Amino acid sequence: MFLHTLITTLLLLLLPRQALSQTTLTNPVIWQDHPDLDVFRIGHTFYYSSSTFAYSPGAPLLRSFDLANWEAVTHSVPYLNFSPANAYNLTSGSRAYVKGIWASTLRYRPSTDTFYWLGCIDGSKTHIWTSPGGNARQNGGEVPPQAWNWSPRPVISNCYYDAGLFFDDNDDSQVYVAYGNTQIRMAQLVVDQNGDLKEVRNQVVYTSGDMTLEGARLYKRNGEYYVWVTRPADAQFVLRGKSPWGPFERRVLVDRIGGPLSSAGFAHQGGIVDTEDGRWFYLGFLDAYPGGRIPVAAPLTWGGDGWPIVVRDGGNGWGRTYPLPVNTTRKVNVLGPRVDEFKGGKLGPEWEWNHNPDNGKWSLSDGLVLKTATVTGDLFAARNTLTHRIVGPKSRGTFRIDVGAMRDGDRAGAVLFRDKAAYIGIHKTGNTASIVMVDNLNLVEGSWTTSSTGRVAATGPSVTGEIWLRIQADITPAFGTNTGRQVIFSYSTDGRTFTNLGPAFAMSNSWRYFTGYRYGVFNFATKALGGEVKVKSFAMEMV
Missing domain, CATH: 2.60.120.200 (Jelly Rolls)
Known part of the structure; x- marks a missing residue:
């Protein structure tokens, strides 16, 4: 018993923390199954939301201060309040394997200090959970563990498939959701007096024809709107327009580029995030079975014409390492051993x-x-x-x-x-x-x-x-x-x-x-x- 306690204590002392001397970001940035990612920043804090299907609690939320080291902090969906309940509860002979939370989305609304999670469940309605009162805006994005307080809100009777939620940076009462498969749609929402989301406008903003595009994420930069969409499971495209309603042009960001792991898929279906000093990074994931779908990161630059460019390695592929995005003394309990x-x-x-x-x-x-x-x-x-x-x-x-x-x-x-x-x-x-x-x-x-x-x-x-x-x-x-x-x-x-x-x-x-x-x-x-x-x-x- 003493030996076991000693071994346990030593292992606890050796648990990985963010290394203060670290100078590089190494891909995969997390060697665990965290797919369908949605990434954003509040102050000096980066957040990363992921899908979980029938696992409960669902929609884990990860946190980082440097984009290289991540820790788990909460789940946006504490229990799966989906129908039919017996399937998600494994009762009455029913089950929900490969159902539940697919590519969902999460963002923070500064004016009301509220995190919003949205996810279309089983191709029908969009479920919403919120966590208010964490004082994230005043604390550089950091939320104390006890301050996470997720609760379900009224559903939206529309499936926002593979959605990207966006609170406009000029006025966060302007709320948009980009979503869809091949037909990319834009929904405009309003926040009512109870903090609930309601749809007021919805229209198709881009059609890709016979090529499947999905995994939409919506961003705004220099007054222009960018919708990131993926061609599963090997390419990332970017739509760009002067309004959330388009018209949108399309460019290829990455298309079947190699690396950083062998016998794995191509980086795709991700999102972008900026640092406090104005640099940008793209996070996507690789099909890396049997382990699942694991995230990778790369720096992102912007051409003089306003289109994004992924920084590649010397072989024109996805880099195995890049310079550390942010140097910080803040520590996290790194996911891993x-x-x-x-x-x-x-x-x-x-x-x-x-x-x-x-x-x-x-x-x-x-x-x-x-x-x-x-x-x-x-x-x-x-x-x-x-x-x-x-x-x-x-x-x-x-x-x-x-x-x-x-x-x-x-x-x-x-x-x-x-x-x-x-x-x-x-x-x-x-x-x-x-x-x-x-x-x-x-x-x-x-x-x-x-x-x-x-x-x-x-x-x-x-x-x-x-x-x-x-x-x-x-x-x-x-x-x-x-x-x-x-x-x-x-x-x-x-x-x-x-x-x-x-x-x-x-x-x-x-x-x-x-x-x-x-x-x-x-x-x-x-x-x-x-x-x-x-x-x-x-x-x-x-x-």
């Missing part, structure tokens, strides 16, 4: 549940208590699986779990979670809790129904109390290849010596599930509710 002992009153912002959790079946009490929340034989149908993005290119996630309160028929463990999944865990049969490695858990691509609930590929010894379960994952990009990156599962009964169990698992490189692989921890019943486990720690380390 970390130790979490599940202390305090709430989960950290790096964690997301598979669908909305049953909040009556989990708690934080000197660890994370997971009571069984579902009776099922299907992990994909079980509530309260808690997930964490994997850091690349190679890492391992280790869960320390007390399984002493499991009941007959319960199944708990550490899962490599995606539509093609595997886990190492505990199956309780009668009074015996056996360590198992299970693979071949599969969803049907497209319908996302379960085609296989898994097979026990290997069995280890029985346990009675604490167990350390480890997943070691190589998410080096293998997109567009037949290479299945390997995952190794292992266990330990003392936290020091680990034993591999089962065959290596080959991850899927398919993009159709959209999100990348995640580490996860679960506990469900196959016979009756009542059992529980306590997750005492999670450690994610580079290997």
